[in-house]
Amino acid sequence: MKFSCKKEDICAAIGNVSKAVSVKSTITALEGIRIKLSYTVLELTGYDLELGIRSTIEAVSEDCGEFVVNARLFSEITRKMSDEILTFETDEMLNIRITGAVTEYCISAMSAEEYPDLPEVSDEHRFLVPQDQLKSMINQTAHAVSLNENKPVMTGALFDITEDGNFNMVTSDGYRLALRTEHIDTAEVHRFVVPARTLSEVSRLLKEDAKAPCGIYNNFKHIVFELGEITVFSRLLEGDFHNYRASIPPDKRTEVIVRTRELVNCLERCALLINEKNKAPVRCVFENGTVKVSCKTGIGSISDTIPVDLSGDAVTIGFNNKFMLDALRASECDKLRIHLSGGNRVVKIIPPEGDSFVFLVMPVDLKY
Amino acid sequence: MKFSCKKEDICAAIGNVSKAVSVKSTITALEGIRIKLSYTVLELTGYDLELGIRSTIEAVSEDCGEFVVNARLFSEITRKMSDEILTFETDEMLNIRITGAVTEYCISAMSAEEYPDLPEVSDEHRFLVPQDQLKSMINQTAHAVSLNENKPVMTGALFDITEDGNFNMVTSDGYRLALRTEHIDTAEVHRFVVPARTLSEVSRLLKEDAKAPCGIYNNFKHIVFELGEITVFSRLLEGDFHNYRASIPPDKRTEVIVRTRELVNCLERCALLINEKNKAPVRCVFENGTVKVSCKTGIGSISDTIPVDLSGDAVTIGFNNKFMLDALRASECDKLRIHLSGGNRVVKIIPPEGDSFVFLVMPVDLKY
Numbered sequence: 001m002k003f004s005c006k007k008e009d010i011c012a013a014i015g016n017v018s019k020a021v022s023v024k025s026t027i028t029a030l031e032g033i034r035i036k037l038s039y040t041v042l043e044l045t046g047y048d049l050e051l052g053i054r055s056t057i058e059a060v061s062e063d064c065g066e067f068v069v070n071a072r073l074f075s076e077i078t079r080k081m082s083d084e085i086l087t088f089e090t091d092e093m094l095n096i097r098i099t100g101a102v103t104e105y106c107i108s109a110m111s112a113e114e115y116p117d118l119p120e121v122s123d124e125h126r127f128l129v130p131q132d133q134l135k136s137m138i139n140q141t142a143h144a145v146s147l148n149e150n151k152p153v154m155t156g157a158l159f160d161i162t163e164d165g166n167f168n169m170v171t172s173d174g175y176r177l178a179l180r181t182e183h184i185d186t187a188e189v190h191r192f193v194v195p196a197r198t199l200s201e202v203s204r205l206l207k208e209d210a211k212a213p214c215g216i217y218n219n220f221k222h223i224v225f226e227l228g229e230i231t232v233f234s235r236l237l238e239g240d241f242h243n244y245r246a247s248i249p250p251d252k253r254t255e256v257i258v259r260t261r262e263l264v265n266c267l268e269r270c271a272l273l274i275n276e277k278n279k280a281p282v283r284c285v286f287e288n289g290t291v292k293v294s295c296k297t298g299i300g301s302i303s304d305t306i307p308v309d310l311s312g313d314a315v316t317i318g319f320n321n322k323f324m325l326d327a328l329r330a331s332e333c334d335k336l337r338i339h340l341s342g343g344n345r346v347v348k349i350i351p352p353e354g355d356s357f358v359f360l361v362m363p364v365d366l367k368y
Numbered sequence: 369m370k371f372s373c374k375k376e377d378i379c380a381a382i383g384n385v386s387k388a389v390s391v392k393s394t395i396t397a398l399e400g401i402r403i404k405l406s407y408t409v410l411e412l413t414g415y416d417l418e419l420g421i422r423s424t425i426e427a428v429s430e431d432c433g434e435f436v437v438n439a440r441l442f443s444e445i446t447r448k449m450s451d452e453i454l455t456f457e458t459d460e461m462l463n464i465r466i467t468g469a470v471t472e473y474c475i476s477a478m479s480a481e482e483y484p485d486l487p488e489v490s491d492e493h494r495f496l497v498p499q500d501q502l503k504s505m506i507n508q509t510a511h512a513v514s515l516n517e518n519k520p521v522m523t524g525a526l527f528d529i530t531e532d533g534n535f536n537m538v539t540s541d542g543y544r545l546a547l548r549t550e551h552i553d554t555a556e557v558h559r560f561v562v563p564a565r566t567l568s569e570v571s572r573l574l575k576e577d578a579k580a581p582c583g584i585y586n587n588f589k590h591i592v593f594e595l596g597e598i599t600v601f602s603r604l605l606e607g608d609f610h611n612y613r614a615s616i617p618p619d620k621r622t623e624v625i626v627r628t629r630e631l632v633n634c635l636e637r638c639a640l641l642i643n644e645k646n647k648a649p650v651r652c653v654f655e656n657g658t659v660k661v662s663c664k665t666g667i668g669s670i671s672d673t674i675p676v677d678l679s680g681d682a683v684t685i686g687f688n689n690k691f692m693l694d695a696l697r698a699s700e701c702d703k704l705r706i707h708l709s710g711g712n713r714v715v716k717i718i719p720p721e722g723d724s725f726v727f728l729v730m731p732v733d734l735k736y
Contacts, residue, residue: 073640073667080637103637107668269448269471272441299441300475 002089003037003061007081013044013055014075016230019201020046020053021071029114032068035088036112037061045118046071051198052118052233053205066112067094077105118233119222127186128213129167131227135206136332137169137180138199140357143326145196146173153193153239159216161190170244171196176323177244177360178330192218193241198234205230248358249348252339254312256286257352260328260336262306263291267325270295270302274321281364282321286340287314295321315340318366319347327359370457371405371429375449381412381423382443384598387569388414388421389439397482400436403456404480405429413486414439419566420486420601421573434480435462445473486601487590495554496581497535499595503574504700505537505548506567508725511694513564514541521561521607527584529558538612539564544691545612545728546698560586561609566602573598616726617716620707622680624654625720628696628704630674631659635693638663638670642689649732650689654708655682663689683708686734687715695727 014033022030025048034045042059045052067090078086083100090096090109098105129137138157146154160168167184170177202225206214215226218236225232270282270293278297285292289310294303317340327349328336339348343366349359382401390398393416402413410427413420435458446454451468458464458477466473497505506525514522528536535552538545570593574582583594586604593600638650638661646665653660657678662671685708695717696704707716711734717727 076640077637080633080640082633102674103634103670103672105637105641105668105670265448265450266471269445269473272444272448273473300473302471302473304471306470 001037001061001063001065001067002087003042003059003063004085004087005042005057005059007078007084007086009057010042010044010086011075011078013042013057013229014071014078016055016205017044017046017053018071018075019204020048020051020232022048027114027116029068029110029112030116031070032110032115033071033074034066034068034112034115036066038064045115047116047118047233049116050195050235051201053201054118054231054233056229065090067096067109068112068115069096069107069109073107077107081105119219121217121219121222121224121233123215123217123224125188125190126215126217127161127167127184127188127190128215129182129184131206131210131212131214132208133182134214135203135208137167137182138203138206140180140330140332141169141171141178142196142200142203143330144171144173144176144178144359146171148173151239153237153241156193156195156237157199158193158241158244159190161186161188163187163189170241172242172244172247174242175320175362176327177242177247177358178327179244179248179358181356190218192220192223193237193239194223195234195237198223198232202227202232205232247346247360249339249341249346252312252341252348254286254310254315254340256291256338256340257309258291258306258336258338260331260333263336264325264328266293266304266306267321267328269304270321271325273297273299273302275299281318281366282324283316283318283366285314285316286310312340313342315343316366317343317347318364319361320364323361327361330359331357369405369429369431369433369435370455371410371427371431372453372455373410373425373427375446375452375454377425378410378412378454379443379446381410381425381597382439382446384423384573385412385414385421386439386443387572388416388419388600390416395482395484397436397478397480398484399438400478400483401439401442402434402436402480402483404434406432413483415484415486415601417484418563418603419569421569422486422599422601424597433458435464435477436480436483437464437475437477441475445475449473487587487603489585489587489590489592489601491583491585491592493556493558494583494585495529495535495552495556495558496583497550497552499574499578499580499582500576501550502582503571503576505535505550506571506574508548508698508700509537509539509546510564510568510571511698512539512541512544512546512727514539516541519607521605521609524561524563524605525567526561526609526612527558529554529556531555531557538609540610540612540615542610543688543730544695545610545615545726546695547612547616547726549724558586560588560591561605561607562591563602563605566591566600570595570600573600615714615728617707617709617714620680620709620716622654622678622683622708624659624706624708625677626659626674626704626706628699628702631704632693632696634661634672634674635689635696637672638689639693641665641667641670643667649686649734650692651684651686651734653682653684654678680708681710683711684734685711685715686732687729688732691729695729698727699725 158170404411526538
């Protein structure tokens with residue numbers, strides 16, 4: 001079996017599929033990339049039984065066949081070759097010879113027999129989301145994913161596609177919630193939960209400026225994301241996702257408009273005094289066109305003031321500094337609206353205009 | 369005690385002295401930076417009893433005094449303040465209040481009583497080296513420093529200033545040697561060994577483009593480097609340094625001129641097949657205007673060829689790939705001369721012209 005391809009193409013494909021390769025597995029083949037050749041089509045696959053990534057590139061060949069090769073070594077070798085076209089040749093002992101103009105590597109491959117097949121999923125109920133939009137949806141909800149493995153379904157993001165064509169992506173760890181909504185062109189209702197790790201890999205593969213659509217389909221056990229030559233397969237999470245609609249407060253007693261960067265800077269200054277041993281909520285007093293932020297731990301104390309646009313009642317509220325920082329950083333907005341309903345009610349963060357996202361942060365009791 | 373200074377100045381000074389602060393010490397004060405105020409002069413010091421760095425900046429004050437403050441926290445707080453001028457104020461309980469326009473931190477300091485004094489060294493026998501030159505000397509010799517603590521004197525660099533005004537900086541770990549020479553303006557003979565860690569910190573503080581001189585003086589136990597407002601103090605290493613002159617071969621049987629980048633690329637490709645478990649020397653055959661490089665380990669094999677200018681006998685030689693790579697990377701030259709005297713004799717690497725450095729690498733027996 002012999003084929004040639006562009007170094008640039010194979011290096012990119014290896015980079016794309018490597019993230020789904022097992023670092024350590026009882027099935028040695030899963031620590032490798034499967035290379036499958038069908039004449040001029042070369043398919044590379046990484047799959048750890050949870051997540052699979054497949055990428056296809058062009059090759060020059062008159063052969064068919066497949067083998068598995070150690071992902072790390074194969075990636076390093078192809079990257080270090082100095083030639084534009086690389087030639088790969090396997091013998092019956094599964095040794096691969098990788099050659100350029102003068103450099104020649106010879107390494108061992110594994111048989112592809114042990115390599116598991118990717119799940120089969122029918123693309124009957126497929127819907128499309130622009131790549132840049134999907135990337136933004138994932139990035140804006142990633143912060144509120146639960147890390148608690150006791151309730152696995154909450155370690156993913158709910159994809160809730162409703163009858164009116166709204167695609168809601170939702171994450172929540174019980175102390176905070178992130179909801180991002182986009183309108184899409186589908187009449188079907190879908191509801192399933194995608195593991196956070198899958199979404200983080202999909203986000204990495206999505207291009208920020210690509211309006212090209214990403215095709216999404218599922219069979220209730222698995223989901224497939226189609227991104228041009230790259231296809232991502234993932235298990236879905238089972239279980240009942242938190243009823244997110246009930247936790248979003250419908251009204252507010254105070255509305256605050258704040259410059260995101262100013263509040264982030266202020267909370268980052270508070271963060272210096274907070275660590276595992278020295279915990280304390282950040283105290284915010286919203287009144288008279290300012291928010292007074294303060295915090296006191298075993299390390300020291302800080303007080304700071306920033307101007308805001310405020311309408312409604314004055315509010316004193318405490319919250320977990322990291323949760324608020326995560327939400328502000330995920331907002332992708334220069335300004336934000338913060339809705340408050342009192343010192344013991346959930347904080348609601350929304351864009352200055354529209355309703356593309358809602359972030360909720362639970363308040364924390366202030367002891368002083 | 370109260371003073372104000374530019375945020376930029378104090379942040380730079382904290383960054384400079386922090387590298388000499390103990391990460392963990394039985395003397396808690398050594399985990400901090402000493403701040404010493406004499407009216408308009410603010411002196412910051414980090415000192416872990418081996419290495420001390422002192423930096424001086426301007427302040428606005430009518431006070432004198434000193435305190436010690438946790439290096440990491442102080443560094444983070446000053447960096448995060450958003451104001452150009454910062455004001456520091458201590459009370460009798462050694463609380464420091466750090467204020468800008470609206471932000472106010474309050475943290476605890478420690479008394480400076482426990483803080484040890486830096487060594488006293490007379491600057492009678494002081495000599496000068498341009499900063500850029502000293503940086504280059506340190507960078508070119510760092511790779512050959514011994515990591516073996518059994519012979520501590522070899523874990524530093526010998527400063528050998530001879531009667532003819534040559535400043536030789538020498539490092540060796542027994543398998544390789546680096547010698548860098550510059551002519552300086554002194555009639556005095558000096559010979560002492562500076563710890564590698566000190567030199568790495570001095571290199572960090574030296575500016576690549578600064579012709580301004582660095583003053584160097586010592587008292588046989590300690591050395592002092594003066595770099596403008598920054599002064600570095602360090603213990604010297606005791607013991608007999610390797611007699612480096614005897615190990616440099618005076619002649620050669622083969623001279624090779626090679627493009628550094630090409631040989632580095634080639635050896636980096638070999639490096640992919642070598643690790644702790646899979647060791648093997650790199651085999652080089654110098655003949656007929658080329659060097660054929662090959663290597664074979666449990667991971668796989670490689671063969672590669674690069675063109676060279678060769679005069680003299682053909683040579684087949686093996687060496688430790690990392691040692692050769694370190695030397696080539698430290699050369700700072702586009703081309704290099706390699707002098708060989710046979711397959712079992714030390715490899716000598718020198719610049720294409722002149723004799724500013726000599727790197728030696730011992731050969732390794734080839735089993736095939």
